[in-house]
Amino acid sequence: MQYRGGKITDSHSTASDASNEILALVRKRPEVSKISLGFIENIGGSRRSLKFSTIVGGIRVRVRGSGATQEMYIYTSDPEATKEALIKAFLEK
Numbered sequence: 105m106q107y108r109g110g111k112i113t114d115s116h117s118t119a120s121d122a123s124n125e126i127l128a129l130v131r132k133r134p135e136v137s138k139i140s141l142g143f144i145e146n147i148g149g150s151r152r153s154l155k156f157s158t159i160v161g162g163i164r165v166r167v168r169g170s171g172a173t174q175e176m177y178i179y180t181s182d183p184e185a186t187k188e189a190l191i192k193a194f195l196e197k
Contacts, residue, residue, distance in 0.1 A: 122169025142175035
């Protein structure tokens with residue numbers, strides 16, 4: 105799916121299926137100011153996972169879903185709250 109405008113930057117506008125779930129959540133969070141999508145990489149397997157790294161102004165999230173992985177940069181005023189919400193929504197299904 106392609107995204108443009110609002111909190112999404114224009115550098116890459118296509119999101120993987122797993123990243124769509126993350127975007128649906130973070131776009132609604134008031135502490136999130138900007139989201140930048142990275143390239144989609146095709147991979148084997150279907151294990152869902154999230155990996156987090158701290159960046160200046162937010163968090164980098166590597167989202168792994170069925171057959172693809174994608175990095176996204178989430179700029180937020182409260183990285184811990186954003187991270188906890190993502191874990192709860194994505195991994196505790």
